[in-house]
Amino acid sequence: MLVLENVVVKGIASSVPENVESNREQFAFNDGDIEKIIASTGVSEKRVTDYETETSDLCLHAAQCLLNELGWRADEIDALIFVSQTPDYQLPATSCVLQNKLGMRTDTLCLDISLGCSGYVHGLQVASSLVSNGLKKVILLVGDTISKLVAPSDRSTRVLFGDAGSATCLEYEAAAKTSYFVSGTDGSGSQAIMIKPNMPTPKARGVVSGNLVMDGAEVFAFTLKRIPNLVKKALEISGKEKDDIDLFVFHQANEMMLKHLLKKCHIPPEKFIVEIDGVGNTSGASIPVAICSKQTKHDIAAKYTMLVGFGVGLSWGAVVLDFSGTLILPLKIYRVAENA
Amino acid sequence: MSEKNVKVLEIVCDVTELEDLSLDSSLDIEEWDSLAIVSFLSEVDNNFEQVLSPTDVNNAKIVADLAALIS
Numbered sequence: 150m151l152v153l154e155n156v157v158v159k160g161i162a163s164s165v166p167e168n169v170e171s172n173r174e175q176f177a178f179n180d181g182d183i184e185k186i187i188a189s190t191g192v193s194e195k196r197v198t199d200y201e202t203e204t205s206d207l208c209l210h211a212a213q214c215l216l217n218e219l220g221w222r223a224d225e226i227d228a229l230i231f232v233s234q235t236p237d238y239q240l241p242a243t244s245c246v247l248q249n250k251l252g253m254r255t256d257t258l259c260l261d262i263s264l265g266c267s268g269y270v271h272g273l274q275v276a277s278s279l280v281s282n283g284l285k286k287v288i289l290l291v292g293d294t295i296s297k298l299v300a301p302s303d304r305s306t307r308v309l310f311g312d313a314g315s316a317t318c319l320e321y322e323a324a325a326k327t328s329y330f331v332s333g334t335d336g337s338g339s340q341a342i343m344i345k346p347n348m349p350t351p352k353a354r355g356v357v358s359g360n361l362v363m364d365g366a367e368v369f370a371f372t373l374k375r376i377p378n379l380v381k382k383a384l385e386i387s388g389k390e391k392d393d394i395d396l397f398v399f400h401q402a403n404e405m406m407l408k409h410l411l412k413k414c415h416i417p418p419e420k421f422i423v424e425i426d427g428v429g430n431t432s433g434a435s436i437p438v439a440i441c442s443k444q445t446k447h448d449i450a451a452k453y454t455m456l457v458g459f460g461v462g463l464s465w466g467a468v469v470l471d472f473s474g475t476l477i478l479p480l481k482i483y484r485v486a487e488n489a
Numbered sequence: 490m491s492e493k494n495v496k497v498l499e500i501v502c503d504v505t506e507l508e509d510l511s512l513d514s515s516l517d518i519e520e521w522d523s524l525a526i527v528s529f530l531s532e533v534d535n536n537f538e539q540v541l542s543p544t545d546v547n548n549a550k551i552v553a554d555l556a557a558l559i560s
Contacts, residue, residue, distance in 0.1 A: 366543035
């Protein structure tokens with residue numbers, strides 16, 4: 150666990166592609182089954198990129214919207230952390246490319262972290278650590294374009310995953326409320342969500358790859374075993390009760406899992422965000438996308454918030470932090486023609 | 490039939506949407522697919538507060554084998 154002082158999350162923005170993919174239209178050959186899958190996953194539609202749009206494009210769009218709203222200049226940022234499992238390139242690091250595209254100074258730390266579903270919380274821990282230890286302004290970009298890695302005919306993955314990019318700005322503030330982080334990793338479950346070798350290779354640019362395969366039952370069992378205890382631990386180290394937390398945002402894995410966790414963790418439903426339909430499971434970006442999606446519908450007035458990420462690795466983490474000073478932008482749409 | 494067995498049979502019927510199953514029914518059926526298995530894991534946790542191993546569930550041949558996994 151990690152307890153960090155002097156960090157405030159100044160703002161969050163998320164961008165999704167303009168292209169909407171309907172699961173009913175995609176899998177129209179078997180109506181009965183697709184309705185069952187939609188009922189279980191909660192995803193009737195999701196957003197997917199075209200071939201040309203990269204993860205960095207979505208993150209860059211979110212970042213530019215956020216910097217503009219916060220009144221931050223890119224040359225004020227001291228570090229950029231990019232979290233993704235679908236980077237633009239095998240090398241160089243996509244964070245370096247983004248440094249240039251954003252117009253950041255060259256005396257900055259920019260690095261990529263390869264994580265998926267737990268990526269936002271773990272990325273936040275890394276970014277917060279930098280700020281807590283003296284960097285004034287840090288930007289965390291978390292995104293994935295998983296649609297490039299799912300086989301079109303694989304209903305277990307094709308119906309679920311959407312694409313998104315997010316930006317979170319963090320700033321040093323001496324009077325900021327404390328953030329509390331809990332982390333976990335179990336590599337014995339690494340095969341539960343994997344891109345396996347010797348699978349047909351999609352045209353993921355620059356990266357020799359295969360298609361994503363997921364053992365839904367193993368992932369579900371892992372979640373049930375780990376996440377309730379993670380929530381308990383996060384409350385314990387923060388010294389908070391559930392009543393003290395205004396908002397719980399979990400990785401938007403699928404609706405059935407979220408509803409099960411809601412019940413198992415005894416979280417009041419009005420404090421729990423489920424925002425997966427229309428965007429899909431957007432991997433590491435799902436937490437900020439859910440927050441921004443909710444903001445699109447009505448103002449989130451949250452003080453203490455718990456964020457819980459879990460999945461591929463297997464990896465998991467939670468953070469209890471203060472959102473009262475956080476600007477949350479409504480969900481943004483990335484339009485290719487406007488960004489060419 | 491024990492209460493546990495009654496409940497397990499009820500859950501399997503529910504997740505497969507089949508009505509005429511018994512404890513001796515084979516699980517080598519189309520309806521016992523990945524979605525049914527995940528739903529089964531969820532309902533077992535809801536009703537018995539036990540997280541079953543997916544490997545054990547996948548190895549079950551008949552409904553009674555599933556009931557035997559629950560303590």
